[in-house]
Amino acid sequence: MSAPTWHDSTWDHEAEQLVELPTGMTICHRVDGPADGDPVVLVAGMSEDMTAWTPAFVGRLLERGHRVVRLDNRDIGRSSRVPSPAPPLWRLAAARPLPGAYSLHDMADDTVALLDHLGLGQVHLVGRSMGGMIAQIVAAREPDRVASLTSIYSTTGARRVGATALSTKRHMMRPPARTEEEWVRQHLAVTRHLSGTAHPVDVDEEVAHARLAWARLERPSPGGVLRQVQAIAASGNRSRELARIVAPTLVVHGDRDLIVHPSGGRATAEAIPGARHVEVPGMGHHLPASLALGVADDVLHHIESARSTRPRGDQP
Structure with missing residues (x-):
């Protein structure tokens, strides 16, 4: 049986919920699966909404x-836009955030507040790219809330690792899309660029x-994406913070990643005590259907291993 794809799937808009959190943000989210199922929380990357997690995964x-x-x-996506100026590109290039910029730690607070709203105790956290950074911070700050951590093509914030390729920076400098057709064209161009060498883009799917x-x-928000990029810069090198993580950790990275160099994944695994590192040959900064099932199986194996070593009283 073939894996489900976006092309043959229907998104249930009614499954989405909006909640105003104590952090001041209104966060759009959805919950699927049985109420008594072991909870897995998926945190998407910079410029990605929740649909970045494919139907196959x-x-x-x-x-x-x-x-x-x-x-x-x-x-x-459908979450709050922060009412503060977007940083100019020169500040992003120089890693000089505007005064008062929010950080990844503020975004981690959003995630924890959402867990509180949903009444979730311990969860398995899976984050990709910037979402991996957010998940790392939650795991470091809230050790009792994280049963396991999976960090996918992410990094530590140290400037000497995880650098973005110049070719990728050129893509990021292009003017934002103003129409749906421009949006689709830009998505295809960026995805082709980031997809790696062994996993060509499925055009219909993308x-x-x-x-x-x-x-x-509801409206395109190029300023929001720039503020997310700024949040990464505002958070600095988090290597010492990562050393406090006690949750069983899986680090997954592709060896052809052009937005977070593979050195970022290696540094993440080195910073987190006991972390297991998987570097996938030919994988870039993208999880197409051809990779989704394999990575999902790695995550599931990691979750099962974490469950088998968790004390009985700590079951979520």
Whole structure:
């Protein structure tokens, strides 16, 4: 049986919920799977909404009986736009955030507040790219809330590792899309650039995903994406913080990543005590259907291993 794709799937808009959190943000999220399932929380990356997690990846988790929580981070999707100026590009290039800029730690507070709202105790956290950074911070700050951590193509914030390729920076400098067709074209161009060498882009799949992400936008928010980039710079080197993580940790990275150099994954695994590092040959900064099932199976194996070593009283 083939893995489900965006092209043959229907997004249930009624499954989305909005909640105003004590952090001041209204966060859009959805919960799928049985109420008594072991909860897995998926945190997407910079400029990505919750649809970044493909039907193949989420479906694998649901098949195993998990309760799957997805969210739009602040400044993307249907979540709050932060009412502060977007940083100019020169500040981003120089890693000089505007005064008062929010940080990844503020975004981690959003995630924890959402867990509180949903009444979730311990959860399995899975984050990709910037979402991996957010998940790392939650695991470091809230050790009792995180049963396991999976960090996918992410980094520590140290300037000497995880650098973005110049070719990728050129893509990021292009003017934002103003129409759906421009949005789709830009999504295809960036995805082709980031997809790695062994996993070519499925055009039909990516067009279907891009149109869904556009349809969920009440309005495009290029300023929101710039503020998310700024949040990464505002958070600095988090290596010492990562050393406090006690949750069993899996680090997954591709060896052809052009937005977070593979050195970022290696540094993450070195910073977190006992972390297991998997570097996937030919994988870039993208999880297409051809990779989703394999990575999902790695995550599930990691979760099962964490469950088998968790004290009985700590079951979520």
